[in-house]
Amino acid sequence: MVEAEAETDHEQAQGEGADAPAPPAPPVCQACGREQDRFPTGYRHWILLEPRIDPAAHGIPEGQRWVVGGDGMAVNWVGGRLPPTCRIAHRPVCGRSPRPEHLPRIFLAVWELNASYERRIYQQDALPFTSEAETSGGPGTQSSPARDPG
Ligand SMILES: [Zn+2]
Secondary structure: OHHHHHHHHHHHHHHHOOOOOOOOOOOEOOOOOOEOEEEEEOOOOEEEEOOOOOOEHHHOOOOOOEEEOOOOOEEEOOOOOOOOEOEOEOHHHOOOOOOOOOOOHHHHHHHHHHHHHHHHHHHHHHOOOOOOOOOOOOOOOOOOOOOOOO
């Protein structure tokens, strides 16, 4: 039964985005390669939390609220008394992840920022010497209406 529990833990970890590489591997996202804040979770996994983002906890849906305790462990905060602020996992807002349409605006905002880094890196790779050509805007930019239902 220990194996079954470990399997469940692993699935939980995957679902929460707590599938970061353990030390001594660098704390980088395996999708976008950018460094994140890495913390251990209570079930022998590691999670990458988005650096410098600590929104008000009441605006973050349950299951997405991460709180780093005094022991340095990250906890997916469910129930109980909400802390004033929390952290969010990197994975839902990774620039390589699909746009988090179903999540609150803060996730979309961070995702947009990360996706813009991705585009910048991609452009630098693809077009190393384009200082003369102004590439502001660009033909491929799709403007999707960023509206919150409700
Ligand atoms: Zn990433």
